Amino acid sequence: MLIESFENMRKILILLGIVLVLLILFLGVGVFSTSMHKKVFLWALDGKVENVSVETVRVGLNSIYIEDFNLIHEGTSFSTDLVEVEASWLDQARSRKIQLDELIIKGLNADLATIVTAGGGLGAWLNLLGANEEPSKEPWNGILAQMVPTDQLSIGRLRLDGQVKLSDQQTVDLNVSLDDLTVGEQARLVLQGAFLDEGETSLIERAVYKLSMELDQNQAGINSLAGQLELQALGHGLNSAGELNISGLWNVNRTSDGEILSLLIRDNDHPDPLFDTELDMNFEIGQLQGRLDARLNGSLLPITLLELPSLLSTATLATSGQVGWNMQTGAGNFALSGSGILDGRPLQYQFDGSGKAAEIPNLTGFLKTGFSDTLGAGEFTVNLDLNSENNIELLAPIEVKRGNRVSRLVLETNVRSLKLNPFEILVRGDNVYLEDLQSVGKALAGWGYSMQQLDTPTVGEKIAVNSLARSSVPWERLAGIAEVQIQRLVLPNGIAMEPFSIATSVRSDSVSLTSFSSRVESGTIAGKGDLIYSPNNPSPYTFRVEGSVANLPSGLVDLGSGAPITGSWTGSVSALGQAQQLEQISEAIEITMDLEGTSGLLKFSMVNEGANQSAQAVNLGVALLGGLLKNERFSAVSKMTQYVQCVPYDSIRLNVDRSSQGKVTIHNFSITGPELLLAGKGSVDATSWASLAGGALSMSLSIGSKGSFGENARILGLVGTDLNGEYELWRKPIKISGTLSNPNYSALRELIFDALR
Structure with missing residues (x-):
């Protein structure tokens, strides 16, 4: 126009x-x-x-x-x-x-x-x-x-x-x-003036500019071009600083075999240049070679205007190195290194590469950044070795350090193109700490989320739900396999899974977990599953998984207060879920779990710690009274309350369902021990996975006793006449409340103490 x-x-x-x-x-x-x-x-x-x-x-x-x-x-x-x-x-x-x-x-x-x-x-x-001029079909031979x-x-x-x-009450003076714009003379051009936005519709409220250029021309052509730019601008939406004060210099000079281009852009409030480069362009051999120095100051970037990721607004990065390009072959090379701060974390990098324009380069280098959370500070390093001569082959050793812990992984890929169809991905590791990988994942997810906002619909933009449901899946046009093989994966609770192995495959309509297996101490865990996409269904996404455990240590189950039940678990788990959108799958999953625990302890002492401390004081008082008064009822109460602090059991049976609405139903819960029998059912009132651990717990348990514990129960008159095998059933059941992460077993203790009244 x-x-x-x-x-x-x-x-x-x-x-x-x-x-x-x-x-x-x-x-x-x-x-x-x-x-x-x-x-x-x-x-x-x-x-x-x-x-x-x-x-x-x-x-x-x-x-x-x-x-x-x-x-x-x-x-x-x-x-x-x-x-x-x-x-x-x-x-x-x-x-x-x-x-x-x-x-x-x-x-x-x-x-x-x-x-x-x-x-x-x-x-x-x-x-x-x-x-x-018509576009030249000859090779490009300079500015x-x-x-x-x-x-x-x-x-x-x-x-x-x-x-x-201009429009919207904007003017430019x-x-x-x-x-001397004449062949054979040194021409000089100066443009200067000011911009004013009286309509307040622009990110720039006002600005002052000056652009000057000098041109040396003769009949043979242009010998040199030089210029200078000065710009001062103010505006609340311009950048995070609300102002811009930059200047620039550039020169293009003809040489015997080409041209030399130099460009300098400076933030006038900072001594170091924002961009400084000098390129030697040799057109006889078609070679461009030179240096590059750049400094990114996020406070100067017009994030909103350029629609850049928000994390760049606070970034400070400095990069320097050499670049080159052969204009005849289209091949280029670069050697760049730099450091700075991105999203509040230190960043250091170095990359050497070569390749042709619009193609994946051969690349070696590393990227190192820090992370920090409630567990402490750490360091994350990725070394890259990318070979794209035939297939794209990537070898990326990854190291995560935190304190004296070091996790090492190696990522290997083999793909024919960036379309990832087909692809092969292998992740190998020796000794890996899951907790540290989770911290790195959270840190890097922040970068990914910021980038994702570039594709987020603007405020007021309407998107039909059905169009979302029918849209292409994330793995569209992808096909291949991915495997994870870790010799020793240390969980946050200190338990190690060794070895840990996962294999997945991707097809146009599904992602399959073809195998998952690991050993945990003397136990094993295994599973498989699928995520299937059926575009013609009202709920096109279907998730299903089946798994089994054998002799799995109870330490894996920790919902916030430790594992109140120790021992080992054997059983099966199955899950099925359908959803209209992929992100809804996790909450729509229905789960059935049938587990049996053997040879462990039921640790009532691990829950309601404050109440237990009071109970211990009462127990001490009761024991003293029993000793002084020689009263068998006081002695019985003391012995029973001590026993239930840590109850040995032979077996535990647990049958649980989770509905797609999030509610957990405990159909069958039974504990069989040398002297105590508990049996009943209940539920956890939750609406999502996030609310599961804190969901209201409601259980009703019948009690049976035998042995010394049963004798003391008879002394207190707690047992009735009904039997369950060798166990004498108590007259009253107990109600367990609280939450799944912090159950309240005080009803059992209160039932025992009430027998003294």
């Missing part, structure tokens, strides 16, 4: 020039009065443009003087207070070249496209940059070679001032100065 405006304005200028030359040749100089000049001027333009008006026109042999000029034509309009042109019209008519000794335009008022073209000299600069000097236009001196009116 801007180029079209340029062309329209050029047509107007050419039209005006022809009309003026014809007038001068036909009428001669001084034949008519100034008023007649005006009439002839308007007559000449009548029918050529849509609308034109002028206050004063004075035409001489070598000059034109125009006051209060207004012109509208083909959507282009501008007005000036004064236009003065000094030129030899006869020479121009004879040579058919535009040669202006001086051009002065004052009080110009126009839109942006018009003002750029109406500067006259700016249009010539666009010609130099090849705006009207200066694209700029074609012309002797069809020369300007000795141009001065322009005015105001550009503009001053243009151009000198």
Whole structure:
């Protein structure tokens, strides 16, 4: 659109020039009065443009003087207070070249496209940059070679001032100065002015700018181009600092075999440059080589304007190194290193690579960052070795350090292309701490989340639910296998799974967990499952998994207060879930679990620690009274309360279901021990996995006893006449409340103490 405006304005200028030359040749100089000049001027333009008006026109042999000029034509309009042109019209008519000794335009008022073209000299600069040239089919041979000097236009001196009116009450004050735009001279161009947003619709409230350039041109071409930019801007939405104060310098110089380009961009409030590069371009051999230094200051970045990740707003990164590119073969190389702060964490990196444009490069290097959470600070390092000669092969050793703990993994991939169809991924590890990997995952997830916001719908944007449900799956067009093989995976509770093995496969319609297995102490755990996508179903995502455990240590089950039941577990677990969207699957899962525990302890002492401390004081008092009074009831209470603090058992049976609404139903719960029998059922009132551990627990348990514990129960009159095998059943059941992570067993203790009343 801007180029079209340029062309329209050029047509107007050419039209005006022809009309003026014809007038001068036909009428001669001084034949008519100034008023007649005006009439002839308007007559000449009548029918050529849509609308034109002028206050004063004075035409001489070598000059034109125009006051209060207004012109509208083909959507282009501008007005000036004064236009003065000094030129030899006869020479121009004879040579058919535009040669202006001086051009002065004052009080110009126009839109942006018009003002750029109406500067006259700016249009010539666009010609130099090849705006009207057909795209060259020859190999690119430099910046200066694209700029074609012309002797069809020369300007000795141009001065322009005015105001550009933009939309939404925005204006730009503009001053243009151009000198010696002539082949064989050193041309100088200066643009400066100010921007003001009175409508408060722009991220920039106000700005001051100055752009200057120097051009050395002769008949053979352009020898050099140099420029300087200064910009100061203010605006609350501009960046996190609310201001921008930068300057830039650039130079392009012709050499015997090519060009040298240097570019420097500086934050005027900081001594180090934001960007500093010098590139040597040798066009004889087609080689570009040079250095690169860059510093990222996130507070200067227009995050909103450029739609960048929000984490970059606080980033400070410095990068330096060498870059190269062969323009004949299309192959390039780079060696870059840097460090800084990203998202509040230190970042260090180094990469060496080579390859062709639009292709995956061969790459070696490393990236190191820190992380910190409630468990302490740590360090994460990834070493990369990427070979893309045939297939894309990646070898990435990963190391996570925290204190004296070190986790080492190796990621290996083999893919034919970035489409990952097919792919092979293998993750190997020796001694790995899951807790540290989780900390790294949370830290890196923050970076990923920030990047994901770039694709997040804007506020008010509506998306149909059905379109989401029917949209492509994350693994669309992916196919391959992935395996994880870790010799020793240490869980947060200190239990080690060794070895730990997972194998998965990806197809167009599903992701399958083909196998999962591990040994935990003397036990084993195994499973398999699928995530299936059926686009024609109302709930297209289906998740199912089956697993089994044998002699699994109870330490794996810790919902917040330790494992109140020790021993080993054997049983099976199955899960099935369907959802309209993938992220809804986890909450929609229905689970059935049937487990049996053997040879352990039921540790009532691990729950309600404060209540247990009070109970211990009461037990001590009861024991003292029993000893002093020789009362068997006091002694029985003391012995029974001590026994239930840590109850041995032979077996525990547990049958549990979880509904898709989150509620957990305990269908069968039984504990059989040498002296105690508990049996009953209950539920956990939860609506999601997040609320499971803190969900309200409700259980009703019948009690049976035998042996010494049973004898003491008889002394207190707790047992009835019914039997369950060898166990004497108690008269009253007990109610267990609290939460799944912190059950309240106080009802059992209260039942025993109430027997003293």
